[in-house]
Every structure is written in C-alpha cells, then in structure tokens.
Amino acid sequence: MNSSFLRISIWVYLAIFFAYLLGPLVIMSITAFNSSSFPRISPWECLTFQWFTELFHDQRILNGIKNSLIIGMGTVVLSVAMGLAGALMLTQIWPKLRATYYTIIIAPILIPGVVLGISTLVFWDRINRMLGLGADSVLSNGVFLTVIGQSTFIASYCMLVLVARLQRYDTALTEAALDLGATHAQAFRKILLPFMRPAIASAAVLAFLASFENYNTTTFTFGEYPTLTIELAQKVRYGITPAISALAFIIVALTVFFALLNEAKLRRQELVAAARRNATVQDLGGKIRLPGFFAGNMAAVLLVVFAVATITVVGTATVYSPDQCIANVKEQKRLEAERRIQELRKQREEQRKQREAQEAEQGGATQSAPKPSNNSGFGGVFAPGALGGGTDAEPEAEEPPKGNGGFGNVFDPNSLSGDQ
C-alpha cells in the first residue's frame, strides 16, 4: 500500500479520534462563557462570567464539594492501606492460594458499581440491625457507607499500582535491616515505605480522583451526605444551566494544569538525567550546565502559555462587564418576539379570511355541481382535489400560504425588521 496515503489516513483518523475525545469538553467549556441561559454555543449572545458567580453562590454545590473532600480523604486512607496490605500479601501468599486470592481482590474492578453500592448498603444495614443499633448509628451513616463502598474497588486499583513497584523491591534490604537489629515495624517504616513512596503517592492521587468522580456506588450509599457528583447528577437530570459548564471548565482547567505540570517535571528530570549521562567526568566535576526549564520541554512551554491565559481570563473577568451587551441581546429578543407576534397575528387574519372565502366557495359548491378544483379561481393555494373531498378541505386550509396569498411581500419577515 502507498505509504504516504497510509500516513495521511492515520493522521485523519487521529484527528477524528481526538475530536471525539476532546471536542465535547472544549464545547462544554465554551458554553460556560455564553450568556444564554441554556448551555449552547450558537447563537452566541454575550461573553459573560455570571455563571461562575452563580456557581460560587450555590450552597448545594459547595456543600457537595465539602462532602466529596471528606469522603475522598477517608477513601484514600482506607484504600491505600488495604491496597498496600493486599499487595504485600500477594507477594508472600502460599502459592496454591495465590490465583484464588488474586481473583478475589481483582474482582471488585469488574463488578458493576451499582452492585457494589447495593451489596454494601444491604450488608451494613443487616450488621446494624444485628447489633441492635438505631437508624442514626455510625454504621448507617452516609459518609461511612460511601467510604466503605468506594474503598471496596478503589483498593483494587491501588493494589495494582503498588504491586507493580513492590515487585522491584529487593527483600534483602529488609533482611539486612532486621539483621542489624531493627524491629519489623522499623524496617517497614524506614526501608519499605520510602521505597514505595512514589507508588503510594500515585495510588493516593488515583484513589482520590476515583472517589471524587464516582457515581454508581455512591448513589446508593450517600444517605444524608450528597457528594459533588450526586449533586451534579441531580442538577443535570432536572434542567441544565451553564453554571454546570462553568464548574466543568474549572475542573478541565485544573486537570490540564496538573497534567502539564507533572509532564513538565518528568520531562525535566529526564533531560537532566540525559545531560548527566552524556557529561564527562570533568563536567560533573563542577561546571555541568543543566538544561533550563524550557529547553526541549514542550510541556513546560505549554504550561506557561496556559498559566498566562488563565491569568488573562481572570483579569478580564474582574474588570469586564457584559451588562450592556446583555441588555442589547434582551432588547433584540424583545423585538424578535414582538415581530413574531405580529407575524402570527397577520397569519391568523389571513387564515380567517381564507376560511371565510373557502366556506363561501363550499357553499357555492354544494349548490352547483362539483367542479374540478383547478377552476375554483384560488390558483395553487389548495392542493388539487382538496375541495372535491369536502371535509378534507378544512385541515388543508390551516397551512399558512407562503407568499402567494395575494398580499405581496407585506408579510415577509424582513420587511418588518428593517423598520426597527
């Protein structure tokens, strides 16, 4: 196959793919700045920041964020601890049990979130009843149930992240520490934990994000403590406003920022490592020039561009006032509505006249012998044969005549709007 054709088709495919992936997010972010009260891009009305103001005054959203943070922290602690224990167990378990054990701890990833939520709810409700506690005990508390329910499967993610690093751990290090007189707890804290720190950090971030965006499990367990996701779902289901787009824009911006920051940092570390590797011993002796933050680091450049853009936008938002523009749009809408009403009124008038004329015609038709409709003198207003049916003629007349009603261009919408 022609290789240039293949190359082009790959790029086209990539473009379509990323348009599908990123397009919705971009469009949603843009709608946050349109003053139209329904989130949309076109017609574009005014650039506005009012939806952000509205968002920051929404008590339910703020409360949801608070609950999400509390639940997220609980989930991070519980699932990283369980994930680490699970990973340690996996490296040491009796080989015959290993496959079964692995299936059990990996299963929560595949079990639908709905099922996890229901089973958590049902199980702890039963425990609660067996212990004879009331409906307001800790075990039926929304925060507790949500943390437990989410940790069930988030711990599996953490375990996968942690076990990947644990496999590279040299157990001789722990043994050496024990030989030198450390207790097991000390060896764990001073040797294993520092080695695992990067993996623990990424597991914690992953756990927090997974907890923050979880819906399926939380929707059965949240009780009196709706998280941000639950509040969003309620809002989206019962009427959507651009305030949600504003929230989405903030989340997208934060995500992009941290992704770029992380990438820039990684890239810099790589460049530094490369420079060290290529340097001679003399260079390392003191005058090695590490690559700057920007050199050969696209992510860093993007990061700075992004930061500047954010500052500009926020700066504009504080001084910009879209009141004049919104007033204009409102005025335009009023005129438009007025024009529509007038148009409608004229149309009704016309229909009424037509109906009268038609009734007169029908009256004539019943008296005289039925004639072919072409001869009725109405030209092409009615479909041929419509009159022959008698009763069929009524619905046909509902259709407004378009331009050929004999009124010239008086009712052309443009002629009216031109006056105003």
Add this chain to the structure above:
Amino acid sequence: MPSFLKEFFNRNGTGMGLTILGLVLFWTIGLIILPQLSMLDFSFRPNLPPPEIGGPKDVYTLENYKYLIYGPEGGSQDYNTVDLRVFFRTLVAAVCVTIFNLILCYPIAYYLGQSKGSHIRIFAIMLIIPYWINEILRAFALRIIFGETGVLNTLFTGLGIWDTPFDFIRNDIALYAGLGYAYILLMIFPIYNVIESLDRNQIEAARDLGAPWWRIHWRVVIPYAKPGISSGCTMVFMLSAGALAAPQILGGPSSLWFTQLIYQQFNDNNDWPQGAAYAVVLLVTCILFVLAMMRLFKVNMGDIGK
C-alpha cells in the same frame, strides 16, 4: 498454626503481620465476599417492613426472581415483557458499545504502541485528561452536543443538510456515543500495553515475506494482542452494562437501562429485595457472558490481569 502462617509471621513480625492480615481479611471478607453473599441472601427474601424482619414471615422465596420473568401476580401478561426487554436491550447494547470501542481503539492503540517519539507522550496526556473529568460532566458535555438545539443540530440544519432537528436523544445515539466515550481509555490501555511489547521485527518479517497489511494484523498483531483485547473488552462490557450515569442523563425518556430499573426498585419503589434480585441477575448474567466469550475465543482467565 499452618506452616505458611508461621512463616508469614516470622517474615513480617507479629505486629506488622497482624496488621497486614487484618486489613486483607477486612477487605476480602468484610468488603468483597460477605456483602455479595448478603445481597444474594437478601434477594431471596420478601419485602417486609423493618419490624417483621426475622419474624415468621421472613422465609426464603423465589418471588423476586419470578417477578422479573412473569411480572406481577395476576398481571395481564404472561411474561414481564417490559423488564425483560430492557434487560436484553441492555446486554445487546453493551455488546455493541464494546465492539464499537474495539474498532475505534485498536488502530490508536496500535499506533501508540508501535511509534516512538515525544508526541506520543502528549497523545497519552490527551487521552488521560478526559478520563479525569467527572463522569457526570462528560455525559453533560455530550448532552450539550446532541441536544435538540445542540451543536450538531445547529450545524446540520445551518448547513441545510437536515430541515428539522434530528432527535439524537430519543434515538439513543447520544446514549451509545456517551457510553463509548466513557470507556475509551479502558479499551486503549490494555491493548496498548500488549502491543508495546510486540517485537517490531515480527511485523517486518511478515512484511518481507509479502504479507499485505491486513494479513499482518490478522495473523501477527491480533493473536499477539489477544490478552489485551480480551481484558479491554471485558472491562468495557461489564462497565457499560453496569453504567448508570450515562443512561440517566443521555437516555431517551422511553428507553431504560437495566441499572435504572434497579435504581427505581431501590429509590422509588423502596423494594430492596427486588432490587437486590435484579442486581444479582445482572451480575451473574454478565459474568456468565464474559466466561462464555472467553471460552469461545480461547482466552485464559489468567491472561486478563496482565
């Protein structure tokens, strides 16, 4: 004490060993196994008000499962056609979403896995960013696009391709696009991981021997990537059959997803045992289906986790 437990405590010390063992047991038994069994048990019980639970009326019954198949007792129809239709529609649609995602993601995963360069890293970030955005917000974004006055309808009516707005939501196109959108990453990464480790020489050898590009994929790349493909498909199928947010936000008013029925049983009808029975049916059917597919395509369970 069994020897492996003794060894375990020798290696980790009593305190640490007990902590690890306690956490693992709490997770596996307290959070995974017992709740599932409890749900299974609950699904065989009648729906009773709290004071009567544990009383003489609290006996095992198949009533909740019968309800799914035959509908309410004394109902006008022989079978519960509404719920059964929703159930099969959910499964069929989940399969379609999975196939769609596989077709969409395989070329990308192959491209990312086989090419080198710094732009691959940027692509990877672009892939991950949508996945960090809240599930609800992703569905909301698609609703803006597919709505009656949404971007697509404005565009197409503006260009004069359609006269009247096309109702994407009522025709479930928005729902399928949303489900596919939500799980792209779960399809790409397993396939990418496997293809990345494929030796390029194998492809070049096939090319030197005169194989056309489609045969290289059919005979070399796809057999090699089978574990990745099967774990991607398993995840996407299970998650889209169990999805709740996307059908609630993007589904048409007349079409339900099976998880929505479960949700209704729990929150609107307050019939927990019935909801639990539906959840059990969903879980068991999905697992059986995945196992059957794995047998059909000769994939081992052990390959999935790789």
